[in-house]
Amino acid sequence: MEKQNVVVEVEDLYKIYKVGTNKVRALNGVSFQVYEGEFCAIVGTSGSGKSTLLNMLAGLEHPTKGQIAIRGQHIETMNEKQLVTFRREHVGFIFQSFNLMGTMTTIENVALPLTFRGMPKKERLKRAERMVKLVGLEKHKKHKPNQMSGGQQQRVGMARALVLNPDIVFADEPTGNLDSVTSAEMMNLMRNVVNKHHKTLVMVTHDNQLASYADRIIHIKDGKILRIEDNKDKRKEASAVSEED
Amino acid sequence: MRFSDIIAMSAGNLWKRKVRTILTVLGVMIGTASIVVMLSLGIGLKSAMLGEIQSQGSMTDIQVYNYNIYGSGDAKQMTDETMEEFLAIEHVKSATPLLTTWITMEQGKWRTDQQLIGAPQEYLQQIPLAEGSSYPATGTNKLELLVGNGVICDFYNPSNYEYPYYDNGELADVDFINRTVFTKFESVYTTDAEGNYIEQPSRRNIFPVVGMVEGGVEDYNTYCWNVYTDLDALKKYLQDTYRGKAIPGQPTDRNGNPYRYFCYENAIVSVDDMENVEAVQAAISEMGFEATSEMEWIQSAQQEMLIVEAVLGGIGAISLFVAAIGIANTMMMSIYERTKEIGVMKVLGCSLGNIRTMFLTEAAFIGFIGGIIGLIISYVLSFVCNLVLPDLVGYGDAKISLIPVWLVLLAILFSTLIGMLAGFFPAQRATKLSPLAAIRNE
Numbered sequence: 001m002e003k004q005n006v007v008v009e010v011e012d013l014y015k016i017y018k019v020g021t022n023k024v025r026a027l028n029g030v031s032f033q034v035y036e037g038e039f040c041a042i043v044g045t046s047g048s049g050k051s052t053l054l055n056m057l058a059g060l061e062h063p064t065k066g067q068i069a070i071r072g073q074h075i076e077t078m079n080e081k082q083l084v085t086f087r088r089e090h091v092g093f094i095f096q097s098f099n100l101m102g103t104m105t106t107i108e109n110v111a112l113p114l115t116f117r118g119m120p121k122k123e124r125l126k127r128a129e130r131m132v133k134l135v136g137l138e139k140h141k142k143h144k145p146n147q148m149s150g151g152q153q154q155r156v157g158m159a160r161a162l163v164l165n166p167d168i169v170f171a172d173e174p175t176g177n178l179d180s181v182t183s184a185e186m187m188n189l190m191r192n193v194v195n196k197h198h199k200t201l202v203m204v205t206h207d208n209q210l211a212s213y214a215d216r217i218i219h220i221k222d223g224k225i226l227r228i229e230d231n232k233d234k235r236k237e238a239s240a241v242s243e244e245d
Numbered sequence: 246m247r248f249s250d251i252i253a254m255s256a257g258n259l260w261k262r263k264v265r266t267i268l269t270v271l272g273v274m275i276g277t278a279s280i281v282v283m284l285s286l287g288i289g290l291k292s293a294m295l296g297e298i299q300s301q302g303s304m305t306d307i308q309v310y311n312y313n314i315y316g317s318g319d320a321k322q323m324t325d326e327t328m329e330e331f332l333a334i335e336h337v338k339s340a341t342p343l344l345t346t347w348i349t350m351e352q353g354k355w356r357t358d359q360q361l362i363g364a365p366q367e368y369l370q371q372i373p374l375a376e377g378s379s380y381p382a383t384g385t386n387k388l389e390l391l392v393g394n395g396v397i398c399d400f401y402n403p404s405n406y407e408y409p410y411y412d413n414g415e416l417a418d419v420d421f422i423n424r425t426v427f428t429k430f431e432s433v434y435t436t437d438a439e440g441n442y443i444e445q446p447s448r449r450n451i452f453p454v455v456g457m458v459e460g461g462v463e464d465y466n467t468y469c470w471n472v473y474t475d476l477d478a479l480k481k482y483l484q485d486t487y488r489g490k491a492i493p494g495q496p497t498d499r500n501g502n503p504y505r506y507f508c509y510e511n512a513i514v515s516v517d518d519m520e521n522v523e524a525v526q527a528a529i530s531e532m533g534f535e536a537t538s539e540m541e542w543i544q545s546a547q548q549e550m551l552i553v554e555a556v557l558g559g560i561g562a563i564s565l566f567v568a569a570i571g572i573a574n575t576m577m578m579s580i581y582e583r584t585k586e587i588g589v590m591k592v593l594g595c596s597l598g599n600i601r602t603m604f605l606t607e608a609a610f611i612g613f614i615g616g617i618i619g620l621i622i623s624y625v626l627s628f629v630c631n632l633v634l635p636d637l638v639g640y641g642d643a644k645i646s647l648i649p650v651w652l653v654l655l656a657i658l659f660s661t662l663i664g665m666l667a668g669f670f671p672a673q674r675a676t677k678l679s680p681l682a683a684i685r686n687e
């Protein structure tokens with residue numbers, strides 16, 4: 001196997017919630033890596049700690065113990081202000097419930113993270129336009145979220161996560177609010193982006209079927225990694241079979 | 246984030262919640278309007294009052310009196326020399342002595358006792374004259390008289406002491422200009438060897454009346470109750486007529502002999518600036534004379550006005566305070582509503598400072614717009630006040646409500662600042678919200 005650049009390095013990560021006198025070990029000693037240009041899925045049953053892990057990778061929550069380095073930068077030591085700056089520069093995020101701004105059009109929503117960077121309007125609209133094209137929404141670029149289907153809205157969400165040209169994109173159940181056909185379309189789109197544009201993507205899902213679109217699958221249970229499954233070769237076989245049909 | 250983007254986003258958010266924004270703006274508007282109208286009333290009343298005072302006499306003049314003019318022999322007297330002393334005081338522009346003496350005027354059966362004031366030409370020349378009148382000449386032997394417009398009211402019938410004007414509202418049949426008026430100085434009293442008073446009656450004279458003070462008999466002005474003549478002419482006349490004897494209206498020494506100089510009961514000292522009136526007044530009092538000026542009651546009136554202004558401004562301030570609470574409430578609500586949106590912005594990398602600025606800008610907008618509309622309302626209310634109130638308060642057509650430019654600028658600045666102040670706590674709250682709010686799936 002060729003040598004790959006590490007984008008995310010997680011080491012011995014713990015997250016313990018105190019609920020009253022109880023301690024909930026949402027993450028209980030997790031270590032793994034995510035490599036550049038790969039599509040990585042985190043799979044597990046409900047309550048296994050997937051979201052907790054992803055939130056900490058994206059710097060939305062502080063770990064109780066352990067280290068997280070993204071492109072060598074340790075985010076567990078950063079304060080709120082530094083984390084915001086870090087996300088603005090390096091991280092894209094796709095939400096389960098899309099979370100688009102209701103008053104903004106597709107283009108404006110996609111351009112929003114660039115607005116936070118202080119980019120001039122002309123420049124950011126140009127870039128947003130490119131992203132909208134990438135996710136195949138040119139026809140809907142002047143539409144508001146409530147004028148689009150869930151699948152279309154999630155494409156906007158994806159374009160918005162990619163517009164920053166981030167080092168890594170995180171997605172928490174990105175198809176959780178979509179039907180199976182639309183979910184499959186969405187998965188193909190994500191695959192496409194990772195393959196063609198050499199993006200790194202980490203996705204959380206409880207659905208093994210959806211996880212099978214990934215290059216690598218991290219199975220977790222009760223806050224611990226069960227096993228890490230290499231899915232690359234399987235997928236190649238699968239696509240070879242489907243081509244034969 | 247660019248400031249233009251922050252402005253656009255804040256404005257967009259306000260626009261999205263139009264009704265609530267309008268209601269909050271309404272509060273600020275009422276607050277600003279009440280504070281501005283109240284202050285404008287205070288300012289207007291003050292300026293109307295100052296105008297009133299100014300129209301009644303110069304505010305830089307000090308009236309100096311020597312009430313002790315007939316006092317014992319060594320009493321301090323106000324003489325031409327004293328005038329020089331007044332002039333030597335810093336900031337004094339001029340010192341005008343007024344030589345006062347009493348005269349009796351008669352025409353037909355009518356008689357009146359009046360104060361005759363000998364004044365220098367500079368003083369006489371500023372008295373407004375009725376049509377066809379002229380000022381008493383200087384440098385003549387004959388006394389020429391200028392009669393106040395209200396003097397005619399004082400005539401009475403000496404046989405029954407009937408005052409036609411005061412008793413019946415009719416004017417005595419007296420004509421100063423076209424018919425002869427007989428004038429007499431008051432009698433001089435001396436004591437003989439036994440200590441009895443001896444009256445030395447003065448002669449009846451005919452002094453031509455050359456002018457009347459402008460105005461009807463009822464129109465009050467500083468000059469309406471007096472008779473004026475030229476100071477030098479009066480001095481010369483009195484000296485010539487009463488040579489070696491006591492002069493009417495003038496004090497005498499212990500032996501009943503007149504002084505070689507004239508003593509004044511009243512003088513007017515003009516000061517260069519309102520600011521210096523008080524100091525000069527104090528200096529004159531120091532010299533042993535009674536000194537009064539309009540400044541004293543202007544100051545006390547101003548103090549009263551300050552209280553009125555504070556009360557009026559306070560009422561306005563309370564309503565603006567209530568408006569500020571309204572802004573804070575609106576911002577708080579909007580932040581709770583937008584918890585998720587704020588979380589999303591944080592996840593997408595919007596800096597904490599930008600979030601704070603965004604909400605502060607929203608609050609400032611509410612204050613600013615409320616301030617502007619409040620000012621427009623203030624102008625309308627002020628116009629109505631000026632239309633209705635002057636008749637009620639009795640300031641003629643003076644403006645009761647005045648909105649100077651500084652008040653306009655201050656009002657806008659203040660309402661905007663109030664908005665920001667009210668928005669500060671909610672904005673701070675917004676920066677503290679967790680980005681995880683964006684993740685939760687409701």
Ligand SMILES: Nc1ncnc2c1ncn2[C@@H]1O[C@H](COP(=O)(O)OP(=O)(O)OP(=O)(O)O)[C@@H](O)[C@H]1O
Pocket residue numbers: 017018019024025026044045046047048049050051052053206
């Ligand atoms: N803020 C919190 N306070 C206390 N306990 C929490 C908190 N957040 C998560 N947990 C607990 O941590 C564990 C992991 O939660 P997490 O949300 O990561 O699960 P998940 O794998 O994402 O589940 P799902 O598939 O249902 O989203 C759960 O037992 C949950 O109850």
Ligand SMILES: [Mg+2]
Pocket residue numbers: 050051052
């Ligand atoms: Mg979850």
